[in-house]
Ligand SMILES: [K+]
């Protein structure tokens with residue numbers, strides 16, 4: 001039942017988004033009205049049909065498998081559906097491009113297969129932003145409300161945590177937690193909108209970019225991305241909003257209640273420190289190159305990569321090889337667990353580094369008992385092992401993705417960075433797939449492979465892999 | 477006492493090697509006589525002084541920490557000493573180049589900082605080959621005889637194994653095991669020598685290359701490496717010998733005793749399958765490019781990389797981006813545990829893949845108990861965790877090495893592959909550090925950093941890291 005409810009919710013969201021886009025098309029430039037009208041109709045029909053398959057009674061607490069199944073299927077189906085109007089409106093002429101763009105939207109990756117963003121219909125641009133926004137609210141509700149309640153497999157996979165002890169939810173009931181999280185997300189969007197209006201964006205641009213930022217998405221209404229505004233105040237505002245979007249919603253809720261940071265303090269500190277450190281390194285690399293406002297450029301690029309938003313103002317590819325390496329490192333990072341960002345996430349890095357340190361100690365003195373701690377709290381062995389497993393699977397996925405792109409004619413740097421940018425839901429990569437380029441020229445097999453990587457990364461790898469195992473389906 | 481004995485043995489080996497090189501210089505081209513005479517004298521003095529510090533009684537069974545300490549210090553000291561005649565003879569004019577070349581010899585990496593190998597004195601070339609040979613016999617005696625006997629930390633670190641159950645030694649006593657292993661190594665060298673003579677190498681070239689092959693080293697007497705002979709029969713002979721050098725000495729001993737492969741069958745099969753698979757992929761990539769005898773070229777390149785020997789016949793950099801990716805993958809592999817090869821080694825890969833598979837199953841069904849098996853035998857959790865830890869540390873070392881090379885002006889592909897080629901004791905890398913180039917032009921900081929990576933890789937990472945922890949030294 002959780003799966004059907006989640007799919008229904010996804011289709012209701014698609015219906016609403018379709019209706020908004022149809023209205024925009026009619027009121028605005030009049031382009032792509034038909035494409036969005038059809039999309040809205042199909043989504044509505046699907047939602048109504050799905051709704052008939054479940055009763056409106058209170059749902060029993062979902063099991064871990066329910067959680068994985070619901071998440072996996074909902075993201076796959078919604079991503080594919082997001083491609084429909086893009087294909088119908090000819091924004092992305094090839095089917096693989098449409099699937100890539102739709103998946104990139106829902107997974108909040110923000111990698112685009114549209115070379116000329118400036119020339120697109122308003123409805124198409126709004127649809128892209130809305131898919132980000134829907135994907136973003138979906139992921140925070142999943143991570144903050146559903147996964148902890150579902151427990152078991154869902155908690156392990158989606159939160160990388162195996163014990164309830166190190167975890168904390170916003171409210172005792174799943175429904176209540178989901179409601180509060182969604183309200184926080186709405187509030188965040190409203191604040192982002194006001195801030196962007198205050199620094200001089202037009203309402204149209206502010207709406208689109210607000211949705212793109214709170215979701216850590218990265219689609220822009222301009223081909224030149226954030227650099228298109230050519231305005232330091234706009235860049236500073238976006239920088240601050242991106243950093244805020246990488247903070248866990250549990251932390252925001254604690255701050256609203258004035259409860260202090262609690263166990264999240266260590267992760268928050270590490271997140272901000274890492275972001276600033278990468279920003280300083282990028283600033284150093286950019287200084288002296290053709291990079292105006294190098295401090296702003298360095299910090300903006302760092303925040304954009306660490307949170308995986310993927311907005312670009314300048315091209316770090318022109319800052320030298322060290323800058324490219326820093327871009328690669330920042331790209332895999334991710335923000336805090338419980339935010340809209342993708343990637344490893346800071347708490348998993350802390351677990352990994354703690355695990356490596358403990359392993360060195362153990363290797364020397366096998367009889368000693370070594371406990372991994374984060375911010376003073378012990379982390380159990382299963383959590384450490386899950387983090388290692390995540391790293392290993394991510395590595396295999398990266399090599400596979402890079403092989404696919406290399407076979408499609410990309411050089412290895414573009415191939416590896418492209419695979420990483422999609423797997424970790426960042427968006428733009430380096431070289432031939434850098435921020436000033438697009439994914440439009442990637443052949444079909446490459447686009448579909450990268451779409452798979454986006455889903456893999458968005459759902460913390462193991463959710464998608466679980467869909468391929470019999471164990472998950474047999475339990476139905 | 478184990479550390480002092482090991483250091484003494486190292487210096488005795490250096491004395492013998494120095495004497496042989498001095499004699500070669502006197503009898504042969506007369507170059508660098510002084511450099512090698514001084515080296516021999518200093519090594520002899522050091523050996524005699526060291527010998528005075530320990531009694532000739534039967535040694536107690538070493539502890540795990542003794543084993544790590546002895547291995548770590550002996551490899552560091554011998555590597556530095558190997559640099560002495562190279563610096564004195566001006567074969568490597570810069571100190572950092574000499575340290576790089578000496579470390580590359582003893583760790584059997586085979587990366588060279590000498591651009592013009594053809595123009596070197598005979599004694600210098602023989603010294604390079606001898607350092608490989610000594611480093612090779614050192615590592616197999618350490619891995620096959622000392623580490624299993626020392627147990628504890630040494631067994632965990634050097635063999636990646638934590639229980640005696642999954643392990644097997646050649647003979648019940650450490651001394652006896654060491655003797656048999658050394659004899660097998662001598663026999664392997666003799667066979668390699670005869671085979672190379674049979675395919676037409678001169679005695680001089682056969683002696684040098686036999687030592688370079690059995691140790692999986694890779695130094696050649698020619699600037700063009702194995703390609704310099706321009707002879708398919710020579711390449712086929714070297715191909716077979718390289719593959720043989722990647723097989724565990726425990727397996728060779730079982731075959732000598734006609735005992736069958738036992739628990740090693742699965743690892744041997746995986747090793748050969750992987751080597752052939754990479755060979756086929758490289759053949760496909762090479763076909764149609766400027767690569768004569770593409771099947772031989774593909775298999776030779778695969779065997780050279782998988783065993784980490786590092787001989788080159790052709791330049792895979794010209795075979796396209798897919799070939800480069802395959803080179804990178806083959807490079808990190810390594811042969812069987814208990815051979816002279818570096819890298820991850822096949823058994824560790826099998827452990828890692830088993831661990832990832834188990835992790836996926838566990839993530840879906842947390843209550844299920846999942847056991848990792850290799851060739852049907854269960855592998856304990858500590859072993860899996862040690863393999864993950866190895867991967868994580870290797871990754872950090874790679875990024876660090878690549879950052880150092882990028883800061884020294886190398887492009888990222890050259891930087892990453894160069895770091896990998898040194899860390900995994902392969903030798904030549906890709907791009908600016910490819911097989912047709914040398915490391916001669918790398919600045920000092922880069923050469924020293926790469927020398928550190930060679931030692932790190934040769935001693936399975938944790939041995940060297942342990943030297944930096946107080947725990948190891950406090951126990952003295
Ligand atoms: K993104």
Ligand SMILES: [K+]
Nearest residue numbers: 585693784785
């Ligand atoms: K080598």
